[in-house]
Amino acid sequence: MSDAQSVEPSANAALSDAALIAAAQAARRHAYAPYSKFSVGAVAQTRSGRFYAGCNIENASFGLTVCAERVALFKALSEGEREFQAVVIATDAATPTPPCGACRQALWEFCGDIRILSVARQGAVAEWSLAALLPAAFDDDHLAARRGEGPSAPMPAPSSGAPA
């Protein structure tokens, strides 16, 4: 089994914001941030009752750096998850930190208008909707409009059992 943190779907109802925040704070300890010194942890909570943790991973070639939110999202996606209900971010900043623009766009692709929670160093929590953070979001509907197809069809579920 991967190190993806998960809980049984039946436990999902009991998966409180506090538990998600604790998981994001724990993930933050794995951050690789020698350049910015800004360690971030994140958790992507799925509708299937699991959560996937991520941390930011920097690189000496700065453009290769990946944010904690996208690490958590991509871990979930790579395990077949496609439906999300929240992303939780933990930093040691004085005030809650929202996701960067790139992460907002990446999250919108798969999550739509989900809850975004962020916890700061001393426990202050902020909550936004992703739509509020990314107004007039660009997505597949715009590509479909360019093709004259109207709104896009729902995203297909991942195939099962097929080799990657």
Ligand SMILES: [Zn+2]
């Ligand atoms: Zn980001």
